[in-house]
Amino acid sequence: MSKLTTQPMLLGRSLARLDWRQYLTLFIFLGLCVVFHFLTLWKLGRPAFISQVNVINVIRQVSIVGIMAVGMTYVIMVAEIDLGVGSLLAVCGMIAALLQRADAGLLASILLPLLVGVATGLFVGLLVTYGRIPSFVATLGVLASYRGIALLISNRGQPVTGIDPSFRFIGAGVLGDVPGLASIPFIKVIPIPIVIFAVVIAVGAIVFQRYPFGRHVAAVGGNATAARLSGINVRAIKLAVFAISGICAAISALILTSRLNMGSPLSGTTMELDVIAAVVVGGTSLYGGRGSVLGSILGAMLIGVLSNGLNLMAVNPHWQPVVKGVVIATAVLLDQLGRRHEE
Amino acid sequence: MAENTPLVEMRNIYKSFGGVHAVEDVTIDLFAGEVVGLVGHNGAGKSTLIKMLSGAYTADSGKIFIDGREVTINNPRDARKYGIETIYQTLALADNLDAPANIFLGRELMRSGYLLNDDAMEAASREVLDRLRLNLPSVKEKVVNLSGGQRQAVAIGRAIYFNAKILIMDEPTAALGPEETAQVGELIHQLKKEGLGIFLISHDLHDVFDLSDRVSVLKNGALVGTVHTADVTKDDVLAMIIAGKLPEVATTPKSAQA
Numbered sequence: 293m294s295k296l297t298t299q300p301m302l303l304g305r306s307l308a309r310l311d312w313r314q315y316l317t318l319f320i321f322l323g324l325c326v327v328f329h330f331l332t333l334w335k336l337g338r339p340a341f342i343s344q345v346n347v348i349n350v351i352r353q354v355s356i357v358g359i360m361a362v363g364m365t366y367v368i369m370v371a372e373i374d375l376g377v378g379s380l381l382a383v384c385g386m387i388a389a390l391l392q393r394a395d396a397g398l399l400a401s402i403l404l405p406l407l408v409g410v411a412t413g414l415f416v417g418l419l420v421t422y423g424r425i426p427s428f429v430a431t432l433g434v435l436a437s438y439r440g441i442a443l444l445i446s447n448r449g450q451p452v453t454g455i456d457p458s459f460r461f462i463g464a465g466v467l468g469d470v471p472g473l474a475s476i477p478f479i480k481v482i483p484i485p486i487v488i489f490a491v492v493i494a495v496g497a498i499v500f501q502r503y504p505f506g507r508h509v510a511a512v513g514g515n516a517t518a519a520r521l522s523g524i525n526v527r528a529i530k531l532a533v534f535a536i537s538g539i540c541a542a543i544s545a546l547i548l549t550s551r552l553n554m555g556s557p558l559s560g561t562t563m564e565l566d567v568i569a570a571v572v573v574g575g576t577s578l579y580g581g582r583g584s585v586l587g588s589i590l591g592a593m594l595i596g597v598l599s600n601g602l603n604l605m606a607v608n609p610h611w612q613p614v615v616k617g618v619v620i621a622t623a624v625l626l627d628q629l630g631r632r633h634e635e
Numbered sequence: 636m637a638e639n640t641p642l643v644e645m646r647n648i649y650k651s652f653g654g655v656h657a658v659e660d661v662t663i664d665l666f667a668g669e670v671v672g673l674v675g676h677n678g679a680g681k682s683t684l685i686k687m688l689s690g691a692y693t694a695d696s697g698k699i700f701i702d703g704r705e706v707t708i709n710n711p712r713d714a715r716k717y718g719i720e721t722i723y724q725t726l727a728l729a730d731n732l733d734a735p736a737n738i739f740l741g742r743e744l745m746r747s748g749y750l751l752n753d754d755a756m757e758a759a760s761r762e763v764l765d766r767l768r769l770n771l772p773s774v775k776e777k778v779v780n781l782s783g784g785q786r787q788a789v790a791i792g793r794a795i796y797f798n799a800k801i802l803i804m805d806e807p808t809a810a811l812g813p814e815e816t817a818q819v820g821e822l823i824h825q826l827k828k829e830g831l832g833i834f835l836i837s838h839d840l841h842d843v844f845d846l847s848d849r850v851s852v853l854k855n856g857a858l859v860g861t862v863h864t865a866d867v868t869k870d871d872v873l874a875m876i877i878a879g880k881l882p883e884v885a886t887t888p889k890s891a892q893a
Binding site: 519 | 742
């Protein structure tokens, strides 16, 4: 129309094509890695940051939040939110631990928590779609009530122990424990949580990019009315994204319970915020319709590297939430600016 | 023979909500390669009438004929089966996706059964948009970055790719500037040449008068009359809309003339 509007529109256009937010996150991530590498080298006199042990350590730590971030990406893509994942993780972890203590067997201890994760997601999805309750409120309910449930099924808030060694493989095993892989030099030291993480990322990203379901999720987030008029079942899509988020929380619960060798009713407290932070830092818009699974993984890695680097540098741990908060606020600010350019 | 068989005929259609007669005994028709404007005040019944063709509502009584055959349209899926597609002014595009994704939304082309075939969808989109004489710098552009006319073309492309014979366009130019309105005009000419029948719906006569071959005017749920735009002036039609008064040269539906 007028000259005034053309200029920012052209700018927005080229920026949109670049998808600069994700590149920016990538640059910040790589920049942090370089900075921490040299800082730790200088301070500790050895490459403590970029070393095989530490890299594996960081990825393993990130895997818990990262797996949930894959599910959360789907939820946020349709402009919904899932605040219940931290508490759901605790309940699923407690169930796994209780089943282990009751000698229910490996299969039941894995399947039942996964089932609870899916069922919870579907229940939330029903509240949001048919009950017309905003997901913020519905999942706030899960956040509160599931924490209560986790504490109720524990023994007066105490962790549940007595986990069978066979269950330990999920969170504490390495690929070297698998028969036939024990002798392969690099492969054998890769922890199982990282393998599970990789599988979740691969499935999450491929479904997101290459399957009609992923495209429909993007369409519902971009314009739910258009999606409905195009014959997409918007309610089914929303039910599915909450179920995906639920199952991801359950997978993380299995890893965490196995790794800690106990079910803790307080595990996952405020973890929903870390998960949302990872997704948002990764360039997924809280307004829905724009984002990617790989971006969220990058976001999770960035936050993970930040914590790890600050730890290695022996920075006062109370600084960590402050730094994290600044990073998240910056990411959302950049998202807003990008949005304004596009309009 | 084909000359005398309308593409669409809605005959003696009634629809009421509660005690209110939204549409009362309305008969309209549409021929291949023809544009019929459907005009009237807000609440005149034009939207209700056309929603019974697009499948959003079902008629209380009356008959719908497609190509001379009586049909039942209970939902939008039925309408699509008969080649009826509806273009909504701004609602029906996902801004965050590109043209191919929008054109094929909900009906994606697949490879090996379950994966999206983006290459095929891109190629088909380019073909269909070429047919509409639309040159996009890149079809991979998100539609949020397209002009109103280009977006309209994407929406139409979505309809014609799936072999629509009958297009329903709701306020097609209401939100557009003069240049984009002209673009949509050209699109409509192109579609007429391909033999599609088009219903244009608008509460503003200026939007549709120049684009329509005939105009059907509704008032208070009843049909005032149908006129050839070549035979009347805009003022004649305005008198029909406002006063419900037929001009002297008023014509009956085209099918009745033959």
